[in-house]
Amino acid sequence: MATGSIRAAAVGGSPSLNRPTQLSLSSKLPLHPSFSVSFLPRGGRHHHAAPLVAVVVRASLDAKPTVLVAEKLGEAGLSLLKDFANVDCSYNLSPEELCTKISLCDALIVRSGTKVSREVFESSAGRLKVVGRAGVGIDNVDLSAATEHGCLVVNAPTANTVAAAEHGIALLAAMARNVAQADASVKAGKWQRNKYVGVSLVGKTLAVMGFGKVGSEVARRAKGLGMHVISHDPYAPADRARAVGVELVSFDEAIATADFISLHMPLTPATAKVLNDETFAKMKKGVRIVNVARGGVIDEEALVRALDAGTVAQAALDVFTEEPPAKDSKLVQHERVTVTPHLGASTMEAQEGVAIEIAEAVIGALKGELAATAVNAPMVPAEVLTELKPFVVLAEKLGRLAVQLVGGGSGVKTIKVTYASSRAPDDLDTRLLRAMITKGIIEPISDVFVNLVNADFTAKQRGLRITEERVILDGSPESPLEYVQVQIANVESRFASAISDSGEITVEGRVKDGIPHLTKVGSFEVDVSLEGSIILCRQVDQPGMIGTVGSILGEENVNVSFMSVGRIAPRKQAVMAIGVDDQPSKETLKKIGDISAIEEFVFLKL
Numbered sequence: 001m002a003t004g005s006i007r008a009a010a011v012g013g014s015p016s017l018n019r020p021t022q023l024s025l026s027s028k029l030p031l032h033p034s035f036s037v038s039f040l041p042r043g044g045r046h047h048h049a050a051p052l053v054a055v056v057v058r059a060s061l062d063a064k065p066t067v068l069v070a071e072k073l074g075e076a077g078l079s080l081l082k083d084f085a086n087v088d089c090s091y092n093l094s095p096e097e098l099c100t101k102i103s104l105c106d107a108l109i110v111r112s113g114t115k116v117s118r119e120v121f122e123s124s125a126g127r128l129k130v131v132g133r134a135g136v137g138i139d140n141v142d143l144s145a146a147t148e149h150g151c152l153v154v155n156a157p158t159a160n161t162v163a164a165a166e167h168g169i170a171l172l173a174a175m176a177r178n179v180a181q182a183d184a185s186v187k188a189g190k191w192q193r194n195k196y197v198g199v200s201l202v203g204k205t206l207a208v209m210g211f212g213k214v215g216s217e218v219a220r221r222a223k224g225l226g227m228h229v230i231s232h233d234p235y236a237p238a239d240r241a242r243a244v245g246v247e248l249v250s251f252d253e254a255i256a257t258a259d260f261i262s263l264h265m266p267l268t269p270a271t272a273k274v275l276n277d278e279t280f281a282k283m284k285k286g287v288r289i290v291n292v293a294r295g296g297v298i299d300e301e302a303l304v305r306a307l308d309a310g311t312v313a314q315a316a317l318d319v320f321t322e323e324p325p326a327k328d329s330k331l332v333q334h335e336r337v338t339v340t341p342h343l344g345a346s347t348m349e350a351q352e353g354v355a356i357e358i359a360e361a362v363i364g365a366l367k368g369e370l371a372a373t374a375v376n377a378p379m380v381p382a383e384v385l386t387e388l389k390p391f392v393v394l395a396e397k398l399g400r401l402a403v404q405l406v407g408g409g410s411g412v413k414t415i416k417v418t419y420a421s422s423r424a425p426d427d428l429d430t431r432l433l434r435a436m437i438t439k440g441i442i443e444p445i446s447d448v449f450v451n452l453v454n455a456d457f458t459a460k461q462r463g464l465r466i467t468e469e470r471v472i473l474d475g476s477p478e479s480p481l482e483y484v485q486v487q488i489a490n491v492e493s494r495f496a497s498a499i500s501d502s503g504e505i506t507v508e509g510r511v512k513d514g515i516p517h518l519t520k521v522g523s524f525e526v527d528v529s530l531e532g533s534i535i536l537c538r539q540v541d542q543p544g545m546i547g548t549v550g551s552i553l554g555e556e557n558v559n560v561s562f563m564s565v566g567r568i569a570p571r572k573q574a575v576m577a578i579g580v581d582d583q584p585s586k587e588t589l590k591k592i593g594d595i596s597a598i599e600e601f602v603f604l605k606l
């Protein structure tokens, strides 16, 4: 059976922030505290062969969530939101007003004009579960604080791409032909045809810095204008650039050879002030710069110096380090600078699209789905999710069981999870399972709400070290997993039999006909479906035990769903696992404990 390699990995960091650019699915995971997900068998709870149905349960059915829309959002998006939630459109809130309001909101929707700071998450006191950024750039949202507070951040990454690219091209052409300056001059009663002679675009080299969604659309359009387009993007696939007829080059080559530079990278620590005194000095004299990305990628004071020195002939800027910029900003007032007030995404079409995209993402997240555009949660593809659904439930329940077995104030620190599967390691994405085990372990012992967003962070914060191992089995890899084992090391147990021969609290489970089952406790093999709650008893194996315990429970009308006995050998020690639908009273549990053959027992809530 169990053969082959074992891979171990320690988990400690925050969840991956990487996500595929295209993803079209949502998972049903509890991201909102008033929502939970159950997977119920169709046609009765013990009809195990029946297909599973995912059911989203809202704890308080009358409590509509409240969504605060803090910046102007397209009507189509607002109307979707209003069908589902109480919508509070409050624009131009001060930071203090935002912090006050947020404690009454389940979701917040912003554009680039609202800083969603750590204070906002702290002020929400755990109620805020989703921040929707109606646009691309999430540099105005404190992602670390969101993650620490278990708050999902979603954006609308595609609907304004074309608008931003068109604005980039508009600025490029307007700058080259002095459109804004000439317009102001004519309106001031002048007719200065010689002063506003421009430069041509055709045949000039354009360096597109950042070959993502907007950058590639700008490149495509610039090619149509007859420009020679090169690009610098350390992460873009060369074949995607080649397909548009663009060569990817180094940063230095791009800035040194370009007649025009157009910026399309996100603002990150690596791109902050990437255009500065040093890099301006490497540029061709008379270079022209367009920025529709973020103001912070340019050192604005250095740009003023480069304009004054003639290194940079012109600049066209839609974005600024501080928005709005100071009225007396030298950069904004510069004669050879064309400016717009962050209009890249502002077309009727883009705003309609963005509003719908963000409304759907926020509603999905509030319903307990994981939106495709999540920024601070690991993404799990649709097919993987469908396959893993019953294992997701199993993982959480094993975590819950394992932690409830801890006793003696020993402190939970080291958790080992083993996944046994005939799949190759790369073929099994365990992030979701790890998050659910973490949820199962932490939630019964704290008031922290754990979800896919903050699971790794919360584990790290509590000093939990979770290591994952893979047991690779022979056989057909039809099912993603054979069993999952959760072990807690260096602890005592309330139920000594849960300690395996190797010294850890051990619980192991499998999925049978779509239903999660507990199949091992300590070194004892059992088989009980993980529904309702469980009583574990260690006893001397002898006839009549099942009947005795069953009738004590029956007296109190506690329905027994499953019973199974795992024993070392006939008439030796055995562990009996009893699944019960209801919680037995203390007296009933005491009566079970008083049965002379029962050496120890424990009641565990699932």
Ligand SMILES: NC(=O)C1=CN([C@@H]2O[C@H](COP(=O)(O)OP(=O)(O)OC[C@H]3O[C@@H](n4cnc5c(N)ncnc54)[C@H](O)[C@@H]3O)[C@@H](O)[C@H]2O)C=CC1
Binding pocket: 136, 137, 138, 157, 160, 161, 164, 209, 210, 211, 212, 213, 214, 215, 232, 233, 234, 235, 236, 264, 265, 266, 267, 270, 271, 292, 293, 294, 318, 319, 342, 343, 344, 345, 346
């Ligand atoms: N002015 C406006 O209204 C709008 C501004 N934007 C901004 O435009 C920028 C690009 O947006 P999208 O194309 O949608 O994003 P994207 O994520 O599709 O593309 C960004 C690209 O930049 C690349 N990149 C990352 N670090 C880089 C570096 N150090 N040097 C060069 N390239 C780097 C990435 O590999 C990626 O290909 C973002 O900052 C976004 O906020 C987007 C829409 C509207």
Ligand SMILES: O=C(O)C(=O)COP(=O)(O)O
Binding pocket: 111, 112, 113, 134, 135, 136, 137, 138, 160, 342, 343, 344, 345, 346
């Ligand atoms: O999507 C982006 O990154 C933008 O910069 C657009 O910003 P806005 O939504 O227009 O404030």
